[in-house]
Amino acid sequence: MRWKRKAAALLESALIALSFSGCFSYHELENMTIVTAVAVDEGQNGKLYHLSFECLNMSSGGEEGQQGTQPVILESEGNSIFDGVRNALTEASQKLYFSDCQEVILSRKIAQKGIRKVLNWFLSDAETRVTLRFVVSEEPTAAELLNQKQKTAQTPAFEISGALEEAYADSLACLPLKLYEINNILSEEGDSLTLPGVRVEEKPGKPAWLRLGRTAVFRDDRLIGWLPENQVPYFLFVRNRVQNGLIVPGNRMPGAAFEIAESKTDLDFSFSGSAPFAEVRIKSQVTADELATGQKNGDLSSPNFNELEKSARNTVEAGVESVVEYVQKTSGVDIFGFGYKISKEYPSEWKKLSKNWDGTFRRMKCRADAEIKVRNTSKLVERDAAQ
The missing domain is CATH 3.30.300.210 (Nutrient germinant receptor protein C, domain 3)
Incomplete structure (x- = not known):
């Protein structure tokens, strides 16, 4: 009986230790590429999607999104979002890690064709957070927002994320919706989706910067207009x-x-x-x-x-x-x-x-x-x- 009590004690200790050891799918950060934003555009050469990933080069030091962290843009194409993510591995040579992804930027053309297929991949991916936010680019493409030269020490992804939080809380400039909220609206009767628009602001003699603009209006999952x-x-x-x-x-x-x-x-x-x-x-x-x-x-x-x-x-x-x-x-x-x-x-x-x-x-x-x-x-x- 004594060995049974010891075995039970060891099992209990192991379970307690596991509960403090973090996620079961834990990976070493140095073996992954941390994605902070994804831009979704129309594909070329017969592909449906062109994806641009803002990734952090953590080896340069600094906290996420802050000075010392250099963003790197990876690009790939595919006939689905999953296909595009897998194809990006040939350039990244490491697994893409989406748990720190701040937002997904949709081009107008992608939004006009329908965003449900894009949403479905992010809803089904195990690493993506349901608090992920979506915006629509008011520029010709979504990628150019990520390629915009930084006005501050933050990366474009964190600039947009900060602007969404501040605008909603303090300036009545937009209604930022999380992934689960978008899915709920598209699943419900009697409600229609809106998403914040983001554009590049330019003034003579000043560096261009990213700012919130109009609000995109959808019928079902398709962009049909804008709210001033x-x-x-x-x-x-x-x-x-x-x-x-x-x-x-x-x-x-x-x-x-x-x-x-x-x-x-x-x-x-x-x-x-x-x-x-x-x-x-x-x-x-x-x-x-x-x-x-x-x-x-x-x-x-x-x-x-x-x-x-x-x-x-x-x-x-x-x-x-x-x-x-x-x-x-x-x-x-x-x-x-x-x-x-x-x-x-x-x-x-x-x-x-x-x-x-x-x-x-x-x-x-x-x-x-x-x-x-x-x-x-x-x-x-x-x-x-x-x-």
Whole structure:
């Protein structure tokens, strides 16, 4: 019996040791090529895909994506993504390691033909993270974004990744979607996919740099149009994906700016006639970072602050109604998820509407109702005084 107890103790110790030893598919990093981004373009010479891999040369020292880490671009072609990855081994001479891959950049032509086959490989690969993000190149090819000369110490892959995080969190510039979110949208009824666009920005006398641009709009998995940059913030309001950012009334109150502290959007629908009516209810709390010229600091209950709240409310309501109308008249696909919401909360109505949802979406009316509260004036300044 003693040997049985010893064997059990050894087995228990081994299991504990294994739990602290890392992944079962562990590989030595020096035996692999670390991929930080993949650009997918149309292939040549009869091949369907041309792939460009941004890879890190870790032997040069430095942390991932930072100064001292030199990116290397490997290229290959294939009739599938898997075929292209395997063909890249002839140039890399090492296994490609995708666990640190930041994003996949799609060319416009690839996106127009359909991205589902591209997605499927990344979904099925054991190393790829489901948090991987996808963007669409606004340049003629996807590869030229990776070949762009670095403006900072970061590689193009980490520049784009950082821009996606910062833009979504602070500037209402895009809606970055992870791989699993993209797959969910393509699998659901009543919702359409959007992806951030990235382009090369050039100004005379300054080095070119990568920046976020318009938002790509899809019907199913095919690119069909673009949402202008100035419409994206209100698209995010409808989708309840606002974290921070600014509301700038513009001509409604020149010089005023409101920083969003928190925001929540609810969708409600009524049904009469051939198309539903959508009401977008937005509740936001903001701080007034700048007063319009001539405005005076004061109590939140003063007429001045009532006017500030009214200006912010009118700006958001007009922007939301405008972006819905714009999408209805241009691409005509439901990127707001109205249909998805109806399918979950009004299944009997959705059963009648789902057969021709795109047509119904184009006809439906939408009204925005925003409640904007100025909650903090600690940073409030008058523009005249600051100039």
